[in-house]
Amino acid sequence: MYAYDELDRQIVRERVAQFASQVERRLDGSLTEEEFRPLRLKNGVYLQLHAYMLRVAIPYGGLSSRQLRQLALIAEKYDRGYGHFTTRTNIQFNWPKLREIPAILGLLADVDMHAIQTSGNCIRNTTTDCFAGAAFDEIEDPRPTAEWIRQWSTLHPEFDWLGRKFKIAVTATQQDRAVLRGHDVGVRIVRNAAGETGYRLYVGGGLGRTPMEGKLVRDFLPRAELLGYLEAILRVYNLEGRRDNKFKARIKILVHEIGLEAFRAQVEAEYSKVVAAAPAPDLREFERITASFDAPDFADLPEVSRKLEQAQAADPDLAQFVARNLFRHKKKGYVALTISLKSIGGAPGDATAEQMRAVADLAEQFSFDQVRVSYKQNLVLPHVRRDDVPEIFAVLKAQGLATPNVDLITDIICCPGLDYCALATARSIPLAQTLSRHFADPDKQKEIGELSIKISGCINACAHHHIANIGILGLEKSGGESYQITIGGDPGDQYALGELLGPGLPASAVPEAIDRVIGVYLDARRQGETFIETYRRLGVTPFKAAFKEIADAVA
Amino acid sequence: MAVVKRPPFPVILVANDLVEGEVIFAAEHGWTRDVRAARVANDAEAAQALEQFGAAQARACKVVDAYLVDVEIEAGVPVPRHYRERLRTLGPSHRLDLGKQADFHL
Amino acid sequence: MLLLDRNGAKPDPFIAVETLDDAPGKNVIDAFASVDALLAAGPAQAAVLAPNDLDAEDFAPYLDRLALIAIRFPSATDGRGFSLARQLRRLGYKGVLRASGPLFPDQFPQALACGFDEVEIPDANAARQPVAQWLAALNRVTLSYQRDYARGATGPASILDRRARS
Ligand code: SF4
Numbered sequence: 008m009y010a011y012d013e014l015d016r017q018i019v020r021e022r023v024a025q026f027a028s029q030v031e032r033r034l035d036g037s038l039t040e041e042e043f044r045p046l047r048l049k050n051g052v053y054l055q056l057h058a059y060m061l062r063v064a065i066p067y068g069g070l071s072s073r074q075l076r077q078l079a080l081i082a083e084k085y086d087r088g089y090g091h092f093t094t095r096t097n098i099q100f101n102w103p104k105l106r107e108i109p110a111i112l113g114l115l116a117d118v119d120m121h122a123i124q125t126s127g128n129c130i131r132n133t134t135t136d137c138f139a140g141a142a143f144d145e146i147e148d149p150r151p152t153a154e155w156i157r158q159w160s161t162l163h164p165e166f167d168w169l170g171r172k173f174k175i176a177v178t179a180t181q182q183d184r185a186v187l188r189g190h191d192v193g194v195r196i197v198r199n200a201a202g203e204t205g206y207r208l209y210v211g212g213g214l215g216r217t218p219m220e221g222k223l224v225r226d227f228l229p230r231a232e233l234l235g236y237l238e239a240i241l242r243v244y245n246l247e248g249r250r251d252n253k254f255k256a257r258i259k260i261l262v263h264e265i266g267l268e269a270f271r272a273q274v275e276a277e278y279s280k281v282v283a284a285a286p287a288p289d290l291r292e293f294e295r296i297t298a299s300f301d302a303p304d305f306a307d308l309p310e311v312s313r314k315l316e317q318a319q320a321a322d323p324d325l326a327q328f329v330a331r332n333l334f335r336h337k338k339k340g341y342v343a344l345t346i347s348l349k350s351i352g353g354a355p356g357d358a359t360a361e362q363m364r365a366v367a368d369l370a371e372q373f374s375f376d377q378v379r380v381s382y383k384q385n386l387v388l389p390h391v392r393r394d395d396v397p398e399i400f401a402v403l404k405a406q407g408l409a410t411p412n413v414d415l416i417t418d419i420i421c422c423p424g425l426d427y428c429a430l431a432t433a434r435s436i437p438l439a440q441t442l443s444r445h446f447a448d449p450d451k452q453k454e455i456g457e458l459s460i461k462i463s464g465c466i467n468a469c470a471h472h473h474i475a476n477i478g479i480l481g482l483e484k485s486g487g488e489s490y491q492i493t494i495g496g497d498p499g500d501q502y503a504l505g506e507l508l509g510p511g512l513p514a515s516a517v518p519e520a521i522d523r524v525i526g527v528y529l530d531a532r533r534q535g536e537t538f539i540e541t542y543r544r545l546g547v548t549p550f551k552a553a554f555k556e557i558a559d560a561v562a
Numbered sequence: 563m564a565v566v567k568r569p570p571f572p573v574i575l576v577a578n579d580l581v582e583g584e585v586i587f588a589a590e591h592g593w594t595r596d597v598r599a600a601r602v603a604n605d606a607e608a609a610q611a612l613e614q615f616g617a618a619q620a621r622a623c624k625v626v627d628a629y630l631v632d633v634e635i636e637a638g639v640p641v642p643r644h645y646r647e648r649l650r651t652l653g654p655s656h657r658l659d660l661g662k663q664a665d666f667h668l
Numbered sequence: 669m670l671l672l673d674r675n676g677a678k679p680d681p682f683i684a685v686e687t688l689d690d691a692p693g694k695n696v697i698d699a700f701a702s703v704d705a706l707l708a709a710g711p712a713q714a715a716v717l718a719p720n721d722l723d724a725e726d727f728a729p730y731l732d733r734l735a736l737i738a739i740r741f742p743s744a745t746d747g748r749g750f751s752l753a754r755q756l757r758r759l760g761y762k763g764v765l766r767a768s769g770p771l772f773p774d775q776f777p778q779a780l781a782c783g784f785d786e787v788e789i790p791d792a793n794a795a796r797q798p799v800a801q802w803l804a805a806l807n808r809v810t811l812s813y814q815r816d817y818a819r820g821a822t823g824p825a826s827i828l829d830r831r832a833r834s
Contacts, residue, residue: 014827018811025808029774033623034581037796040626042772045745054626056650057661059583087660102660104582128745158813158827164781165754165817168747245751284758285816292828354656425646426654434649436656488645 008071008377009154010299011119019116022123022162026050027109034106049129049167051097051122052108055429061100061108062125063115067135067153067177068096068380072367075378077118079363085111090363092348092356094420094471095174096134096380097125101427123161128169128256130160130241135177136184137381140300141343141389143335146196147204149179151297152233156194158296159234166241170248170256173241174213181500186382188212188221188502189474191258192240197227205229210240210270211262214468218504219259222267224274231288239278247273303375303390308340312393325400327449328411333396340393344374346386346403347410347418351447354436355421356384365406369399382471383420385413415452416460416525417443420471424464424481425488431464433481433488438462438514445518455525458538459498474498476539477521478505490517494524494550495542506547508554516561523553568609569632574600574640575612576650577619577628585650585662586625588612593625596666597651598639603630670794671766673786674806677799680788682715682736697738703730717768720748724755731761738788741769750782757783773797773805777824780806781817 011019029050033043047053051062063078070078078098082090085107086100093099103111115121124131133153140148156175160166166173178185179196187193193209206228212221228236244258247265262270319326334343346366348356358366366386370378373395374388381387391399403409412418419442422428424435439462446452461475465482472478474496482489490512493505512520525538527549532541542550574597575588586593587600594600603609609630616628631647633640642648652668653661662668671680682697690696691709698706700718707714707730715736718727727737737756739749753765767779768788779787789797812824 012831014811014830018809018813018827021809021811025774028804028808032797032801036623037801038772039796040620042744046772046774054578054583056646057585057653058578106581128747161813162809163814164778164812165750166747167778168745168750168775242751242754246748250746250748280758291832295831425649426656431646434655436654440656486644 008069008300009066009150009296010301012299015158016116016119018162019119019121019123022050022121023109023112023116026112030105030109045127045168048127049124050112051125052105053126053429055101055427056425056431057427058102059105059108060427061103061111061122062093063098063100063120063122064125064132065096065098065120065380066157067133067139067150068137068382069139069150070370070378070380071118072371072376072378074118074120075363075367075370077114077120079360079367081111081114082360082363089357089359091354091423092358092380092384092386094382094384094422094469095125095132096137096382097132098380099423101423126172128171128173129167130163130169130173130175133157133160133175133177134185134190134382136180137345137379137383137385137387138184138334138343138389139179139379140377141334141336141341142180142184143337144181145179145337146198147179148300149177149196151293151300152179152194152196152206153177154296154300155234155293156237158292159237166245169241169245170250171253171258173244173258175237183499183502186471186474186498189214189471189498190221192237193221194233199227203229206233208236208240211259211267213257213259214471214473215257216254216466216468217257217260217263218468218473219263220502220504222262224267224271230293231290232282235281235285235288236274236278239274239281242281243270243273243277303377305338305341305390306392308338308392308394310339312340312396315393315396318397322397324404324409324411325397328400328409329396331411331415332413334387336390338390342391342393342396344388344391344396344399345381345413346388346408347412348385348408349412349418349443350407350410351417352440352444353407355419355439358386362406362408365402365408369402373399383414383418385418411449412452414457414459416446416455416458417452418459419443420459420461420475422463422469424462428464430467431481432466432483433464433490434514435462435464435470435479435481438479438481438490438517441514442518442521445521454529456537458525460521461496471498472496473504474502475505476542477524479517482511484511488514490514492517492520492524492554495539495547497539501543508547508551509558510562512558512561516557520554520557523557524550527553568606569630571609571632572602572604572635572640573609573612573630573632574602574642575616575628576631576647577616577625580623580626587651588615588628593619595662597641597662597668598666600640602633602635602640669788669791670799671786671788672799672802674780674803676803678786682713695735697736700727700737703734707733715764720746720752722752724752724759727756727761728759731756731759731763734761734763736764736766737761738766738768739784741767741771743769744771744775750778753779753783773802774808776802776805777809781812781814781823 176190195207208225209221210224379387421439425431462479463470478493496505497503652663688709691711695713696711697715700716713735
């Protein structure tokens with residue numbers, strides 16, 4: 008993990024005091040609600056359907072056991088004993104009181120955490136691959152780059168009042184596990200022909216009302232130039248992005264309206280001025296950050312763990328868990344282990360304080376004190392010895408955290424929807440629970456194979472429904488909740504937006520509609536084909552036809 | 563949320579407590595967290611009185627986002643017609659152990 | 669209107685005139701759209717009030733003749749003026765930069781960091797947010813992760829410079 012120095016600590020402390028003063032000035036009337044709102048949002052405080060909500064930053068999804076325990080403490084002391092992990096790899100508390108939030112921020116500061124820029128029209132939490140630092144296929148650990156961006160973007164005086172929010176993701180692998188093309192800026196760590204490590208930048212991706220795919224703006228940027236180039240992108244966006252319509256204010260609309268070439272020309276022109284005005288960029292800070300990510304002291308282990316193999320042979324549940332929840336580690340004998348927060352019938356992404364503590368204990372004992380949050384709303388123990396998997400599995404099982412469903416149909420991404428969110432047009436959690444129960448049978452899940460369902464409670468698309476294999480969007484239709492279904496979306500290298508199957512359905516008809524869609528796939532699939540592969544081969548037409556029968560029946 | 567057009571009667575006034583954040587309803591006197599104690603306005607005059615109360619309380623930094631919500635009276639209790647507002651009187655629908663539904667056994 | 673800089677409230681040395689015939693010998697502020705006429709009229713010192721959607725380059729021919737450029741902030745949440753100020757400073761503008769609009773005190777240090785010298789806020793805002801709140805806002809966050817935003821000796825210290833020194 009990145010280790011805070013005294014300066015990092017001080018700025019977070021000062022930010023807490025600043026927020027406390029903002030709360031005071033709101034309560035004494037110095038600040039109107041209209042003025043306070045953007046200020047509280049920049050510190051992660053929303054006023055939601057039932058109460059305030061606090062979104063705490065988990066930079067690039069990394070937590071230590073101490074930090075996770077502190078989140079558990081906050082959940083118990085100031086909330087209702089649980090938290091919700093989001094697709095931006097943050098955590099949300101749903102019931103804090105405004106006057107207690109400064110105290111919560113103080114507890115966060117105690118463990119080098121904060122809620123800075125987790126909302127508002129500014130640069131948000133930078134996200135990355137949940138297997139960063141562990142993945143077998145990465146060029147390098149992307150987290151130092153993400154931390155470099157975090158520091159540069161934190162309390163940036165010029166880019167705090169953008170036209171709209173701004174999200175950056177970083178990845179260092181061929182396989183995109185960070186939804187790079189769904190971000191305002193996607194940063195891919197690459198090597199050029201000369202063997203130098205640098206960055207490939209995509210710009211203008213995003214979901215929401217007008218989903219767009221990020222476009223390649225710079226094929227190779229030398230490492231030292233990253234922050235200068237980001238500064239140029241942000242300045243062009245801040246000056247040129249639309250301010251007249253909040254639905255057209257994201258950078259994706261600017262890129263779309265003026266065209267990639269014109270946008271690139273503006274950025275390059277601005278960048279040349281940035282370069283001319285600033286001293287030559289250097290890598291000292293990047294190197295300092297990199298050094299502070301102490302590399303775990305991995306042991307030399309055999310590739311295969313006899314212990315794990317024997318345990319699997321004796322316990323089919325463990326075998327199933329191993330088959331689904333482990334990811335290949337760069338170090339022999341280790342794995343990255345995913346803890347699914349998608350128990351059958353549970354609220355996706357929710358964890359109780361007790362579960363957080365159990366995971367913290369496991370991380371401390373078995374994973375070099377590290378936990379990661381994935382955008383799929385699961386947790387990851389990134390550095391686990393194969394030998395230790397049976398013991399970890401036993402603890403997880405006792406905590407209801409051993410669901411062996413990673414990337415299967417019940418590993419549903421789901422936003423809070425109308426059960427919490429003030430912007431929602433329909434509920435999403437109850438539908439996720441229904442679908443999770445509907446597809447609970449492990450054999451059925453295995454038969455269907457990898458398939459992502461993502462449910463958003465409004466067009467903002469926090470659950471990424473556009474890029475789900477099966478995406479569900481909750482809307483209001485004639486005074487009731489209605490769910491639109493899209494299929495064929497893909498968040499990764501073959502980035503694709505889903506196609507709408509037809510009119511919205513009531514929640515009660517959704518499971519059957521999905522059954523039909525899956526029926527088309529199971530009938531037509533060739534050996535080894537996943538849902539998305541069959542979809543790509545067949546196109547949307549047969550799925551639409553099957554869907555129509557259900558839609559007609561309820562119409 | 564600005565009230566553009568006044569909803570049909572009867573109505574109640576819903577807001578959030580500024581300090582607590584909790585959803586509250588204008589009562590006969592002051593505010594209540596329990597929708598069953600909400601003051602119901604059946605005509606324009608009563609609705610306007612509610613709105614004025616809400617605006618004054620917002621100016622006094624007691625509440626935020628005060629607006630009228632149209633209800634039906636079921637067994638003497640005001641029930642919002644819209645599902646979103648109904649949820650605000652109850653709590654999260656998948657967690658019956660939380661929110662007003664738990665506090666007041668609604 | 670309340671006008672203040674990092675030292676507190678101050679009187680506005682510039683006046684708006686009915687017609688430019690009144691300009692000679694006075695410190696006059698006028699709309700940027702009339703900048704040529706204003707300069708031709710021969711004021712003692714010339715200042716302009718500009719919208720925030722102009723290109724910094726539009727100001728380039730005038731920079732050494734304008735004692736003050738006021739950039740309008742149509743609302744507190746429209747941050748274009750911050751980038752425009754930054755660009756004007758980069759172009760070498762040495763005069764006074766004023767942020768004019770309903771900003772709030774927490775934006776004061778940001779405005780200064782981006783190159784502004786002073787802010788001018790409507791009376792209604794000043795009534796809720798008196799000068800003391802503006803000055804207090806300057807000292808809340810004393811550090812910054814950016815390098816070249818601090819101007820002069822005041823403003824948050826750059827964490828990067830501190831680290832480089834240690
Ligand atoms: S998608 Fe809509 S309903 Fe869901 S969390 Fe985002 S804003 Fe709220």
